Amino acid sequence: MRFPCRRSSRREPRRKAETMTTLPPTEVDPEGFGTDGDSGPEETRRGLDRVPASLSGRLDLTEVLSDVRRPSQAVVLRVKDREARHRDAAVPLVLKWYHRAFAPDPEARRVLTGDLGGHIVRVLEHGTADGHPYELLPSYGETTLAQYHARHPGALPTPLVHTVVAHLHEALAAAHDQDVVHRDVTPDNIVVRTQNEDRPDLVLIDFGAAVHTGRDEDSPRRRDWKGKPLYLAPEASTHRQTVTPAVDWWSVGMVVAELAGGRHPVDFRGDEEVLADIATHDPELPLVTDPRLLMLCHGLLTRAPEHRWGAEQVGRWLAGHSPAVAPRTSGAAPGEIPPRATAEPFAFLGRAVTGTEELARQFDLQWRAADDLLASRRGRERLVAWLGQFAGAPGRSPEDTDELDALRTRLDRPPDPPTTLRLLNWMGPRLPASWHGVPLDTLGIGELEQEAVRGDDRARELVAHLARHQLLPLLSARPGGEGLDEVQRRWQGYRESWRQATADLFVRGGPQERRSADRLLHRTGDLDARLLRLAREPERTSARLLRRTAWDRSRGDAPPHWYRALRADPDNPLRLLAASLLTGLARLEAERHQAELRDREVDRLFALETDARFDVLRRLDRAPTLGWALLGTTVATAPWTFVIGLSDLLGRAGQREVVLAWMLALPAAAAVFALELWIAVYIGPHTYHPARSLAGLVIRTGAGPARAARAHGRLGMTLAAAALAAGGTLGVWAVTRAPWAWPAGTVVALAAWTVRRWWAWRRRGRDARLARAAHRAGRGAAPGTAPPHRPARPARPGGTYPRRPGAPRPAAPTRRNG
Known part of the structure; x- marks a missing residue:
């Protein structure tokens, strides 16, 4: 453990191996301080190991x-x-x-x-x-x-x-x-x-x-x-x-x-x-x-x-x-002064100790050896006998003598920590407030907290010992321990209120990494030490926590809403301490959110650029698209003239049906061309042909039977022949009975398919627009706002849901890939 483990009750200069301060630290106690239990003023000098700021330039x-x-x-x-x-x-x-x-x-x-x-x-x-x-x-x-x-x-x-x-x-x-x-x-x-x-x-x-x-x-x-x-x-x-x-x-x-x-x-x-x-x-x-x-x-x-x-x-x-x-005071010559009686020495760790204060100091510093001695029946008997010579000693009040008698009685069995501390208080009332050699004044508690935060096992064990046995009030009468009884009450209150003060952090919103946050907030090894320092210096520690948790706006990001909520009340030191413990987590979360915002902006710009390029490509590819539309309509209408003419030549159909067929052919052809050209323009290049074009349908219709025949051998050939026979029969019927049915059927079928294509493409375009809008606006929680409840999974394609942490980010929806 690196923090000091002893301090003398009188002023002592700091000693070094070969060099020593020319001017030892002067400790003064001016009128008005150090009396009547006044703990004196608070330390307001900043930087006790460096030149004051106003003199550092010189x-x-x-x-x-x-x-x-x-x-x-x-x-x-x-x-x-x-x-x-x-x-x-x-x-x-x-x-x-x-x-x-x-x-x-x-x-x-x-x-x-x-x-x-x-x-x-x-x-x-x-x-x-x-x-x-x-x-x-x-x-x-x-x-x-x-x-x-x-x-x-x-x-x-x-x-x-x-x-x-x-x-x-x-x-x-x-x-x-x-x-x-x-x-x-x-x-x-x-x-x-x-x-x-x-x-x-x-x-x-x-x-x-x-x-x-x-x-x-x-x-x-x-x-x-x-x-x-x-x-x-x-x-x-x-x-x-x-x-x-x-x-x-x-x-x-x-x-x-x-x-x-x-x-x-x-x-x-x-x-x-x-x-x-x-x-x-x-x-x-x-x-x-x-x-x-x-x-x-x-x-x-x-x-x-x-x-x-x-x-x-x-x-x-x-x-x-x-x-x-x-x-001389005795009236005798200097050489004739009889030697005065001194206390019988007490052997401890090879030293002969004659004074109670020195033994108390040694017990505090060598606390493990002291615990072993007090655990031994023979050691306690020896200590009780040695303490007996100080009953009624000069400078001791009757109350001190009664306290000594009570302590000697309690030493008939191994003492608990409070009894041991009362014994040390009686033997060394002028010793600085300390336990196990660790000073427990303001600076000592600060160093104890620092060591516990660094992970020092002895420091954490000592803090747990103080909390378990509530020893601080017993040290309040010792120098440097003024106010420790009040510190104990505040500390106990802080420890009992800690979970309540941080419970609402996870009720709504809160850190994304909840397990990490919970582990940081309830790490008892150093939490009790932090709360102890807060109880010792509530105002100064709160001010330090407020400064430490201040958000650096130069980073370009914003703190999460839950972090701002913790710092919203500067008069609540527990929430400030929670904010201090979660500062690293808040910064990590803010960095992630900032990275997501940057990614969304990059995706938005990329989608805009892609859409602009796609518009250019649509204009460039419009002529080939219309060419495919004309090809499809030509293939669909060209057989009409042959069928109607053959029907008229053979004379099998009535003259009325032939005239009606010739009268329907021209407007039907116009309708077919109009419907196909309109849908080609509406759908646009790259997506019209071959999946949604009339020419593609003709090609797929002709290629289907051929592929089936080739793939299934004789069975395929048989099925293909049957399909051709059915088509031939239908054609013969149209020639001999109703030649007008061919153009009329073509218009009706094409109109129905065109409506279907229009509706499907309209719905797809709407979903794509919604997906682009959601991606560009970002459905995630913005900084400073509580994240919404997770929406239900969309029933149709194009919906969005929150992306799992660590999952690859999807590409931005564009008009081309949407």
């Missing part, structure tokens, strides 16, 4: 030095100034970008823009970028005093410690002369600019928590809690700090004691234990063996701020004098 990013997780932390970047306003363009600078609610003290920053000496950071430039304040500072190097000490473990040489004291004395004296109190003097905020063995060059940095106290020393200003507990003065460890220069000198004393003794004089590491120890005991300094350094530590680590050494006393000490040191 500053080039070279390295990100901060890991910002809360608005109270400053973004720290190493940059280069292309305009070289303060240094050469190739010289790196440090950009610190604060949230406007956590801006540094403007008076303190004004002082730092001046030249206070070579051992204190100078603000080269300050202003506002994208609505938030920023500072541009020199880059003094890559190594802090903490890193230097880690590379040179143990007690540092006395001359080197003297140099550290001298440089810090010069820096703090200059700052205090201008009424600026640093409030966060730690080895992490001291940069080793040059690393000579005897005389390193130090610079005091990170004045983000500094305060300008003014000239009224009798009424020191009180501000909210700042700094790292290991270096806080006793008067600064209360909820509301007393801000005087004395707090900085106590921090210097702790730094000196750590360097001279090889380790920090306070054995505890949990914030709660450290603060309690500093508030109730004088630091023990058995490892500081140099008498002069021991005197300095005693003077600086005097609990009463009015008797603590300051710039004057430290200056005299550096000059070789021995200023007076106030007596």
Whole structure:
């Protein structure tokens, strides 16, 4: 899992293998935030890993030095100034970008823009970028005093410690002369600019928590809690700090004691234990063996701020004098202070843990090992016995003691997750809100959602764990967990309302790929994580979803109607989330619809061109068509003269019938020619002959008996002979009895066939026109309209139905192929 799995409850700089931020992220908590359960302002800085937009045209990013997780932390970047306003363009600078609610003290920053000496950071430039304040500072190097000490473990040489004291004395004296109190003097905020063995060059940095106290020393200003507990003065460890220069000198004393003794004089590491120890005991300094350094530590680590050494006393000490040191709080000489009792250690994963907060942190980070321990009866008994020594401990209320007794009772059996979390809350109430090492503040939940969406199994398992056991309300009292109880209620409501919010998507219309849409909408692995982030930041997440689902009109297509319906209500975050999940499907559907529209337009243009060419061909082929019509009528009327003349010559028919035949022959011939020429023009070339022409009928009539005779041998010949005999008999009857029947019968038969041809061709033309109109207009659903119900299958040819996805597209109907 790639997202961070731990965060310290106190400010800690981001560490790297060999390089480290010159200016660690400053976390400030100005008056009005961080108290009474207020979770503070929302993060409104955009792009916490890049140069602000208003400065990007001038500053080039070279390295990100901060890991910002809360608005109270400053973004720290190493940059280069292309305009070289303060240094050469190739010289790196440090950009610190604060949230406007956590801006540094403007008076303190004004002082730092001046030249206070070579051992204190100078603000080269300050202003506002994208609505938030920023500072541009020199880059003094890559190594802090903490890193230097880690590379040179143990007690540092006395001359080197003297140099550290001298440089810090010069820096703090200059700052205090201008009424600026640093409030966060730690080895992490001291940069080793040059690393000579005897005389390193130090610079005091990170004045983000500094305060300008003014000239009224009798009424020191009180501000909210700042700094790292290991270096806080006793008067600064209360909820509301007393801000005087004395707090900085106590921090210097702790730094000196750590360097001279090889380790920090306070054995505890949990914030709660450290603060309690500093508030109730004088630091023990058995490892500081140099008498002069021991005197300095005693003077600086005097609990009463009015008797603590300051710039004057430290200056005299550096000059070789021995200023007076106030007596220790116990009244005994420093060497006679009896060692105080410490908690019995608890063995966990090979470590001896003495504080409840440190054990809570380890249980949270190493949660699998903690679960194994709590599942073991012997492990629970050992933990219950160890926790017993903290009943009634200083700083614990009677309610805390009752809670501890109840937890110890519950540990007679393996605890469920809520009980385990209550145990962690009791042991480490000041630890950041987290579960299984994963932060659950606003940024932590955002990273958890991103990992779950990427398919991280551990992230999805953790989200399912939180949902199943409803652990968020138990974390609401921890730092960074403010409002998690309300988040749990919103999250549960979202999860219960999800199916109802998306159910109408498939009632009418909806995505074409319904199975894919249903799978995307109900993929529980990452859906719960998305809903959790939405519950944590409903307004901000809704705004992001609204931006993410905005349709790109430059693509030239339109969103489907169901997608627009999902985005129609910007105040419904669940439908916006559904639109976000189905954005890819909507784009694919829009692309397909756009492709179909293009295909229809191509077909329409092709049909128009084909029809135009067909009209040209009809005009060119009209003469041959009329020629076939004349040939057919000539063949049909030519035998009339022979039959009537033969009947008159033989004298078998009456004179009246012969005269009538001659009188009918001329108008009958005219009618035959008129009917055939008209139908030839009506039907037109290419389709008139031979399928629908009189000449074709004559040819087919003559070819039929011949083919039958040849195909069936003697039987065929017999049938053909019989047909000829029948025809001959009919001809003889017409000659001898009624010669007028031939022209009259021809006209009647041709008229009936012409009507039939006309009706059939008229119906075919009408169906073809309907097919062309349907194809060109497109019967499919247009963008933004609900698709109609599928029509019943047409009973006659020429009807259209929806084409199956993936089936080949039919050719556009034309007048030629219709």
